[in-house]
Structures are given as C-alpha cells and as structure tokens.
Amino acid sequence: MNFFTADTHFFHKDLLGYNDFAPRPFPSVEVMNETIIKNWNARVKPADTVYHLGDIALYFTHPAKLSNEAVFEVLKALNGHLILIKGNHDSRDLFKFLDHHNFILTGKPKFEFHDVGALIKLNHRQLYMTHYPMMMGIVKQIINLHGHIHHYSVNIKEDINVGVDTPEKAYLDYEIPFGTPFSETDIEKMIIGKREDFAKRG
Template structure:
C-alpha cells in the first residue's frame, strides 16, 4: 500500500507578468518566476501525490494556451482545481483551463479531509464555513496576504511569506497558523 500525500497551493499565476509587481514577487522575469514555481512544486509533490490548487492557475489563457498546457504537464501530482477569478472567461471556466487533464472537474469550492480534519477549499476567503465551530479548516487564496485568516482559516497563496512559493501539506499550513 502506498502513502499518498496531499498538498495545497493557490495563486500561481503562471505567465502573468504583472503579478510580479502586483504582489511584490521577487523575480526579474515571469519566466524566472514560472521556472521557480515549477521547481518548488516538483521538489515536494510526487507523481502520485494529490494537490489542490485553489485558483488562479495561469494568465493569458487565450494567447498562451500551448504554454499553459506545457507548464501543467511538467507539474507532478494528481491535480484538482478550485476555480479562481483568473480561471474564467465571461463567468464560465475558460476552455484552456477546462481542457487540462485535472483529476476531477474543476469546481467553485471543494471539501476535503486530511489528517482526520475536515477542510473547505475555496479561492475566496469565507468568514463562516462548514465545520468551523467543530474544528474544521478553511484554506483559500485570492487575497495575496491582504486578508488575515480567522480561526482555522488561512491564505495558502504561493506569495504568502511562510509558503515561500511552494505547495504545503496540511500539517505545514496549520503549524504555520500557530
């Protein structure tokens, strides 16, 4: 029996050159940024591990579809997407994102269990969530560190100082909350 680890990440914004200044990412070029994120991802996520991406996977979905598919193919793990605002076109899942071989159909939010804990996964922070008062957790992205978590919630975006552009496990993320 093999052991499958679970990881969480948000806001990779692959190919989004403006994200470098918008969220003060310390990279000179978007190519350097993207390669660093791919390297960090594959350093921790194995081919059979599960990874939940909580939105805003990539940018330039119309003009960069081939590059997005190439980046996706280089990333380890069984990948699940919780849809973010940059994953949409006219309110619907963008065809480039929809066409990637996700482990399941991307959804607006998702439920998961990890280390006997219940999680609510969303791109946007929620101030109330299922199991909040029973020890459940809520992981989100979108805010790029501008919105502090409350109780068992936290931003898991790559640009959070304690995340360091690397997907993290439940234990790592909750330890960082203490």
C-alpha cells in the same frame, strides 16, 4: 500525500517586482515560472495530489488556444495530480482545454476540476477549500483553506491562506521556497500557529 497551494499566477507579468499585494521579485515570467516548477517538483512526487485553489495563470492570447497550450505545458511539468478549484482569473475555456487534454498519471487523471470548492477530512478536521476566503461563522473543526488575497491574511483564525504569497507561512519555523505547495504537516502547523496567535491577542 496531499499538498495545497493557490495563486501561482503563471505568466502574469504585472505582478513582477516588489509590491505589497503579491511580491514577485523575478526578472521575467519565464524565471518565475521555472522557479515555481523547480520548487514544486523538489517536494511533490508524481503520485501525490495537489489541491490548487485557483488563479493558476494570467495569460490571454488571441486565439486563446495559444495561451491555453502554454499553461498546459507548465502544468504538465508539475508533479502530482492537480485538483483545480476555479479562481476569478481561471477561464472556463482553460478548464475545458485541460479537460480535453487530460491524461492518466500513476493510474489517475492528471486534472480534476471544481467550480466552487472541495472538502476533505484531515487530522479530525474538515478542510473546506475555496478560492475566496469564506466567512463561516462559529464552527468547530472546520478550516477554510483559501487563496485570492495574496500577501494578506483574513482576521479569522479558521481561515488559512495557502497561496504562494501568503504571510501565514510565518507560522512555520522553517523556510518554504517560493511556489512550493504546503504539505499536510505545514497546514497543521499553520492552523495551530494562527489559533495560538489569536489566543495571545485575548
């Protein structure tokens, strides 16, 4: 099973609290991290694949090895194979560290890395997955899954924000606990919901 997420921002203290950009009403980054891990693992199984569309964490130390180790420990605690698409807050040094410490999980590497994006087919559509939302023009059966803009939505029906703060989960008629990656079914409902929303606008 494939799942999709973005903008977990593990360890990012400045996001804590209520704000319009990325509301994170947690008392500490430790509680936020633990909440995401718990909700993630309640849904994702070890053999599943999760496309993480960037901004894994925001945590920098000197030496960088300390923060890289801390982020690695969090990612090890998450179920599934992680296909990591580089976000603007993801350092190349972190990716190199993760690659150096990569390991096999249920027959496949825990981590896979993409600098720009990844493309898969799902339900007769192409899903182009990037960190930044893409302006693709008039396209048929191509959907851009993205992150980066947190609690905002692109005013284009083919662009779906899959970040943990996305307002577009309002297109679902059920609750998704904070930090839970979206399933293929969730994505399909969000695509259809946004398309129907745009049709109503005339």
